[in-house]
Amino acid sequence: MTRRRQSLLAVMTLASFGCTPPDMSNQGGVAAASVAAEWPASFSIGQNASSAQIAAINIDFGPDGEGAPLGSGSVAEGRAVYDTRCSVCHGATGTEGPNDRLVGRIPDDAFPFGEARGTRRTIGNYWPYATTIFDYVNRAMPMTAPGSLTANEVYAVAAYILFLNEIVPENAVMNAQTLPAVVMPAQNRFVRDNREGGAEVR
Amino acid sequence: MGKISRRTMLGATGGLIAGGLLKTQADALTVAPETAGPQVAQADPTKILGAPTSQLGERAPGEQPRRVMGNPAVAASSRTPLEQLRGIITPADLHFERHHAGVPAIDPDRYELLIHGMVDRPMTFSLADLKRFPAESRIGFVECSGNGGAAYSRNAAQDRSPSQIDGLLSTSEWTGVALSTLLREVGLSSDATWLLAEGGDAAVMSRSIPVEKALDDAMIAYGQNGEAIRPAQGYPARLHLPGWEGNAQVKWIRRLEASDRPSMTREETSKYTDPLADGTARQFSLVMDAKSTITFPTFPYQLPDTGWWEIRGLAWSGRGRITRVDITTDGGNTWVPAQLQDTVLSKCATRFRHIWNWDGDPALLMSRATDETGYVQPDLETLMAARGPGTSYHYNSIRPWRVESDGRVFFGPRDGA
Numbered sequence: 001m002t003r004r005r006q007s008l009l010a011v012m013t014l015a016s017f018g019c020t021p022p023d024m025s026n027q028g029g030v031a032a033a034s035v036a037a038e039w040p041a042s043f044s045i046g047q048n049a050s051s052a053q054i055a056a057i058n059i060d061f062g063p064d065g066e067g068a069p070l071g072s073g074s075v076a077e078g079r080a081v082y083d084t085r086c087s088v089c090h091g092a093t094g095t096e097g098p099n100d101r102l103v104g105r106i107p108d109d110a111f112p113f114g115e116a117r118g119t120r121r122t123i124g125n126y127w128p129y130a131t132t133i134f135d136y137v138n139r140a141m142p143m144t145a146p147g148s149l150t151a152n153e154v155y156a157v158a159a160y161i162l163f164l165n166e167i168v169p170e171n172a173v174m175n176a177q178t179l180p181a182v183v184m185p186a187q188n189r190f191v192r193d194n195r196e197g198g199a200e201v202r
Numbered sequence: 203m204g205k206i207s208r209r210t211m212l213g214a215t216g217g218l219i220a221g222g223l224l225k226t227q228a229d230a231l232t233v234a235p236e237t238a239g240p241q242v243a244q245a246d247p248t249k250i251l252g253a254p255t256s257q258l259g260e261r262a263p264g265e266q267p268r269r270v271m272g273n274p275a276v277a278a279s280s281r282t283p284l285e286q287l288r289g290i291i292t293p294a295d296l297h298f299e300r301h302h303a304g305v306p307a308i309d310p311d312r313y314e315l316l317i318h319g320m321v322d323r324p325m326t327f328s329l330a331d332l333k334r335f336p337a338e339s340r341i342g343f344v345e346c347s348g349n350g351g352a353a354y355s356r357n358a359a360q361d362r363s364p365s366q367i368d369g370l371l372s373t374s375e376w377t378g379v380a381l382s383t384l385l386r387e388v389g390l391s392s393d394a395t396w397l398l399a400e401g402g403d404a405a406v407m408s409r410s411i412p413v414e415k416a417l418d419d420a421m422i423a424y425g426q427n428g429e430a431i432r433p434a435q436g437y438p439a440r441l442h443l444p445g446w447e448g449n450a451q452v453k454w455i456r457r458l459e460a461s462d463r464p465s466m467t468r469e470e471t472s473k474y475t476d477p478l479a480d481g482t483a484r485q486f487s488l489v490m491d492a493k494s495t496i497t498f499p500t501f502p503y504q505l506p507d508t509g510w511w512e513i514r515g516l517a518w519s520g521r522g523r524i525t526r527v528d529i530t531t532d533g534g535n536t537w538v539p540a541q542l543q544d545t546v547l548s549k550c551a552t553r554f555r556h557i558w559n560w561d562g563d564p565a566l567l568m569s570r571a572t573d574e575t576g577y578v579q580p581d582l583e584t585l586m587a588a589r590g591p592g593t594s595y596h597y598n599s600i601r602p603w604r605v606e607s608d609g610r611v612f613f614g615p616r617d618g619a
Contacts, residue, residue, distance in 0.1 A: 039336075042387060046331045049316055049324040057316065057457055060398055060408065062465040113477030114590035117355075121472065126483075129466045136468035139406035140303060146404045186483075190475065193487040197521045197575030201588045 061135040068134070068176035073156025075163040075170050081153045082160050085142050094122075094164050099143075103164040109185040124165030128190050130182035133158040134174075155179065269296055270365045278302065279346070281369025284516065285497045290341070290543075290551040292372035294427050299434045300346050300370065302469075303404035306454055310438045315384075315422065319398075319460035322389025329438045332424055335379040335387075340421070340444060343518045343551045345490050346370035347447035347474060350597035353613070356582070360604075360612040364497045367601065367613065371518070373551040374435075376442045377425030382417045385460075394460040398467075399441050402456035409450045410464035411443065415488075419444050419549075422455065445520030445549035446488045447595070449474050479590025490520035492579050493598035494527055494554070494571035505609035508562040513540070518551045519573035526572045527554040533566035533602075533615065534581075540569065548574075565605040566615055 061067050073081075082094075090096075094103030104122035106112065113119050113126070123133060138154045140146050149157070159174040162182060172178070195202045242263065244250045261267075267287070269280035279300040282292050292298075299305075310329050318324035349370035352362055390413070397416050400408040411420070423442040424431055431437045436453030443451050449469055464470065464486070476484040494517035499505055513531075517524045523546050528537040543553040554569065571579040580588070582599040589596075602615045 043335060045334050046325040046327040046387060049318055049326045053326065054316065054318045054324055057400075058318070058459065059406070060400070060459065060465050060467070062463065064463065111477070111481045111483070112592070113483065113594075114479040114481070114592045116592045119592065123472075126472060128471050132466055132468050132471050135408075135465070136472075139408070140404070140468075143303060143404075146303060146406070189481065189483050190471070190485045191482045193484050193489075195487065195489065195491065197489075197491075197573070197577050199576050199578065201577075201580045201584055 059135075059139060061131050061138070063129045063131050063180060065131065065176060065180035068131075068180065069151040070176065071151030071155050072173050072175035073152050073154070073159050074173045075156075075159045075168070077152070078156035078158070078160025078163075081149070081157050085145075085149065085153075086157065089143065094161065102161055105166060105185065111186060111189045122165065123161055124167060124185065126186050128184055128187045130158065130162060130167075130184055131180050133161060134179060267293075267296055269298070270363075270369055278304065279370065281365045282372045284364040284369055284371065284495070285500055285503070286365075287497075290373050290516070290553050291427060292374060294374065294429065294432050294435070297344075297372040297374060297426075297432065297435050298346065298370045300448060301403070301405075301434070302407050305433050306403040307433070308402060308438060308454060313402075313438045313456075315439060315455060315458070317384060317388045317458045317460070319458075320391035320394040320462065321385075321460050322391070323387075325388050327384065329424065332379050332384075332422055332439060335383055337377060338380055338421065339375055339377040339425070340419075340442075341373065341375045341547055341550050342442065342444045343371060343373045343490075343549070344442075344448045344451060345372075345518070345520075347449060347487070347490065347595040348597075350493075350599075350601075351594070353599060353601060354582070354585075354593075354597040358614050360501070360614045360616065362501060362613045364495055364500050364601075368493075368495050370448070371516075371551070373518075374426045375428065376421060376423040377428075378421045378423035378439070378442065381420035381422055381441070381458075384422060385416060390460055393462055396461045396464050398457070398459040398461060398465045399450070399452040399455060400457040400459075401436075401452045402454040407449075407452060407469065408465065408467045409452055409469055410461075410467065410486075411441070411450060412486075412488075413460070415443060415446070443488070445490055445522075447474065447490055450488055474595060476589065476593050476595050478593060487596060490518070491596060491598045492519035492521065492524065492571045492573040492577050493517070494524075494569040494579055495601040496567055496569050496603050499567075499605065499611045500603050501611050501613055503611050505560060505605065505611070507609075508560050511558050511560055513556045513558050513567060513569075515540075515554050515569050516551045517542075517554055517569065517571040518549075519571065519575075519577070520549055521577065522548050522574040524552040524571055525574050527552075528570045528572075529554075529556040529558075530568045530570075531558055531565050534568060537570065560605065562607060564607050567603045567605060568600050570600055 089099040090102050095101055101120050102123050105124045134154050137157055155174040159172050162168040163170055267283045272279050282296050282298045313329045314326040316326050350368050352367045395413050397411045399411050421442040422439050424439045426435055439455055440453040441451050441455050476487050496513055496515040498514045517527045527540040529540045530537045540554040540556040546552050579600055585599040604612050
């Protein structure tokens with residue numbers, strides 16, 4: 001029995017009549033002695049997490065808008081934040097670097113990145129979801145002071161970057177509702193991995 | 203005089219050695235510790251009492267491998283010196299590094315892993331909790347999916363060593379608790395299909411992981427080669443996903459959130475996606491396909507003489523066991539199977555060897571790995587035809603090493619240096 005099947009079986013049988021531990025010889029070759037002991041329904045190891053504990057670090061913000069914090073920010077407010085907190089690494093207009101280029105579109109929103117090396121990937125020409133801007137800036141930027149921007153400032157920076165990429169108008173305001181509603185030019189370019197081993201090289 | 207070890211001080215002051223030797227050891231003490239170990243070779247070690255035991259071992263003075271550094275300001279990575287290592291295990295202090303916001307300093311007594319979302323019982327686990335659960339160990343590789351980018355070119359630079367090309371690859375024995383054990387403890391919902399894994403570093407680095415993998419062979423690892431995981435590899439605990447790209451094996455893991463959709467983090471959209479020639483980009487390309495590289499003889503080594511040499515290298519596949527490695531010394535006209543070192547482990551580096559009698563003529567050496575799914579490591583043209591020349595990540599094409607008539611070895615098939 002494969003480890004996966006055994007684990008799934010364990011999960012399936014857990015609720016009704018306990019379960020056996022997973023196969024410890026998961027790397028195989030010669031199977032190690034199987035573990036005979038029955039596992040209890042719960043080891044009672046660990047602590048229950050409170051809602052407050054979860055809320056304190058549950059910071060992710062995905063395309064469905066779930067988990068989006070309260071707050072909002074305009075393009076104009078974002079310009080002020082960007083100029084003081086972001087431009088030193090990303091350039092005055094988001095195109096100059098020295099770190100990642102944030103701004104740039106490709107005519108007809110073509111997607112030529114696989115055809116040759118060197119085409120700059122920007123938020124405007126490559127990122128499939130606008131929510132990722134908030135999620136990433138909020139967790140990791142500015143690099144030398146991560147986590148130092150308020151939710152309003154992060155919404156504002158997202159608005160400004162989207163404006164520079166000609167994706168939202170200059171009067172746009174980003175918040176928990178408007179940011180997930182932004183459709184990025186490259187959204188439909190992404191496909192799931194179709195490699196699956198075997199003889200075919202993909 | 204720089205910092206000297208306790209053992210060196212004991213040896214130099216113990217009064218056990220003759221005057222001439224004292225001078226030699228004194229000379230050694232003036233050498234920077236970064237470049238020389240403490241114990242100096244003796245002309246006749248059988249006539250001198252050896253050094254005493256010590257609390258912490260040190261490498262031989264002449265054996266001082268170092269990670270290959272990138273430019274720290276640009277690329278926060280360092281590489282395992284593959285050509286200096288022998289078996290399959292990477293010493294923990296030579297494991298490659300790739301950090302997105304540096305190495306965090308985490309207090310192990312305050313560390314907690316939170317598991318929440320689509321679970322019956324959201325819970326936190328301290329480091330002691332994690333260690334108390336039934337443990338498991340497995341030997342497995344970790345490879346950055348950008349490893350080998352320098353080889354994905356018809357005009358690749360030739361003055362490159364294996365570590366400069368493929369040094370974002372390391373193999374360790376990882377010890378920890380099976381993630382399936384923790385998910386069982388919290389009561390993972392049968393509707394959950396993804397787990398957001400989040401690190402406690404300054405990037406709060408996060409990736410979405412399919413639940414199928416989490417229940418298969420994923421591990422929350424706290425041990426590396428018998429000791430605690432090194433800070434650069436995720437201390438006090440990290441996610442280990444056997445055979446999958448390194449970035450998804452989130453270090454310093456602080457949170458797992460069960461969900462029914464991926465979070466679309468920056469590292470699974472803007473980065474770690476593979477644009478293809480057809481105008482799409484492959485996403486969640488998490489498995490590392492079979493790959494191999496010769497580690498000897500390679501640049502910058504120069505074979506000093508003709509005759510018998512053993513071609514050595516590493517092969518690995520994220521899909522299971524390596525079943526064979528073929529070697530050519532004539533640029534691919536003829537291939538012969540290399541010897542695989544027992545025991546071949548699933549999703550683990552495998553050492554291969556092939557004895558070769560070099561006649562002094564120019565030679566083109568290549569290795570070609572096959573894994574248990576029947577996947578055969580492709581050559582560069584085959585991979586480029588499948589992916590397009592501009593794709594990024596997952597560069598697993600065959601690595602050619604060219605031996606010139608003077609014994610110098612260069613990367614790539616072209617003539618001339």
